[in-house]
Amino acid sequence: MKNIFLILFFLSLVLTLPAQRTILHAGKVIDGVSKKVMTEKSIIVEGKQITAIENGYTDPDDGDQVIDLKSHTVMPGWIDMHVHIEGETSPDNYLKRFTNNPADIAFNSTNYARETLMAGFTTVRDLGGSGVNIALRNAINYGVVVGPRIFTSGEGLKITGGHGDPTNGYRQDLMGDPGPIEGVVNGVEDARKAVRMRYKNGADVIKISATGGVLSVAKDGKGAHFQEDEIAAIVETAKDLGFHVAAHAHGDEGMRRAVSNGVKTIEHGTYMSDATMDLMIQKNSYLVPTITAGMEVAENAKKPGYYPKVVADKARVIGPKIQGTFSRAYKKGVPIVFGTDAGVFKHGENAREFTYMVEGGMPAMEAIISATSVPAKLLGMGDQIGTLKAGYLADIVAVPGNPLEDIEVMKDVKFVMKEGKVYKN
Structure with a gap:
């Protein structure tokens, strides 16, 4: 009985001790929302959460860990809205x-995955793979x-012969006829089934x-691949199941169909017209530029x-245009969210x-x-x-120094x- 009381006594002492804190002494702070840089702050972390942000450099209590970032700019973990992590x-x-x-x-x-995290990206949206993702x-x-x-997204959705059809380029006896389970969609019923399969498989x-x-x-x-009724069925079914929809798109007509029918983000946007930009502003759809991927494929071509010749021919033409479209879209007021298409270039280089x-x-x-508060809301x-x-x-x-200067x-x-x-x- 005496031992039980001693155990309870020491347990009560442990439970009343203050939790260990990690204190970041930050020289500069960008909070991800405000456009103002704060200076000389202490970010207090307990467990998984930030519990306080205090002025000046807070003195630690016994047991606290202090990390000196006084010569650094401290920010929220970055979010890349377009990667292929597989x-x-x-x-x-x-x-x-x-x-x-x-x-x-x-x-x-x-x-x-490790390389991506070490590059500062604590959250990513993976847009297509084999299901390993x-x-x-x-x-x-x-x-x-x-x-x-x-x-x-797990496996992305595409038309027969379209971008992402898993048997493109195979010899004919290996092509088969992939369908909604593989993400190949032809018609409204296929579209609904393919979305529901992603739900069943655990996609986000x-x-x-x-x-x-x-x-x-x-x-x-760049040609348009889905008919409007197919896109409408995908978006409607996705909404029922709690999904938003992202659309890979280089050609303008495909973008127009996607945005008109409720797609939330347009990936790449290479040949986007002014009219489609206006539509995106009206619908509050976001452009995910992936400029790095455009630069990379143009160089690799x-x-x-x-690349196979059919790929290299496209890469030489499309790749260099993406940054120019981004510039036009930004100046026009199209909502922009950060995304790179990492995997098309080396993972860990997302900050390019x-x-x-x-x-x-x-x-x-x-x-x-x-790359911080904007994608967080979309997710x-x-x-x-x-x-x-x-x-x-x-x-x-x-990061060291000041990213607003360099x-x-x-x-x-x-x-x-x-x-x-x-x-x-």
Whole structure:
């Protein structure tokens, strides 16, 4: 009996001790919402959350951990709204479709996830893969794998022969006739079934290929692919199941159909007309520019044999146009949200997009906000991530110097915290 009382006594002492805190002494703070830079702040983290942001450099209590970021700019963890976390560009990528097993894809994806997190991206929206991306998301959530918080579409939706049809480029006896289970949609009933299959498989968002694409082994890079009734059925069914819809689109007609029928984000937007830009403003649809991917494919197309000829021909033409479309859209007032298409270039280089956005005419602060509070709201997490504020999850990154003076420092991430855990310091 005496031992029980002693145990209870010591347990009561432990329970009354103050919880250990992590205190970040931040020289400069960008909170992800305000366009004003704050200076000399202390960000207090307990468990997974920010509990306070205090003026000056708070003195620690016994047991507190202090991290000195006085020479850094501290921001919310960044959010990339367009990645492909399962794979990465290489000259033999098209061969890998026949040599890689799902296990190979899965193991490689864990490296890409880690690289993405270490680059400062604590949340990503994965827009299309084989389905391994759903398992990877779960493994990260369970703490089995280190990586960013993932919202994924699983396999994207496309038409027969369209961008993303898994058997494009195969010899005829291997092509078969993939359908809604594989994400290949022809008609309204297929469209509804394909969305419901994504729901069944555990996806978070629906992605469609509204036009042709660059890297698919098909000659069409910009023609409209879905009929309007198919897009309407996809959006309606997705809404019923709690999804928003993202549309890969290079050609203008495919974009117009997508935006008119309720698609929330347009990915790439290469040949977007002024009329479609006006429609996006009216509908509050967002452009996800992916300028880095455009730059990368244009460069790779110059390398003999890097892409099949049908792909290289498209990449040389479409790639260089994306930054110009972004500039026009930004100046016109189209809503912009940060996204890179990482996987088309090397994972971990996502911050290149900040440089291209600033070069394209967007002020550095707006580019940062487009990668913090803006995507957080689109993902339905605007009250949890994307902002440095008491009560929010402690997703925090820091770079040396001042990105408003030199946007290149965004590529030099020195500190990464996700949900209160330090991954890079």
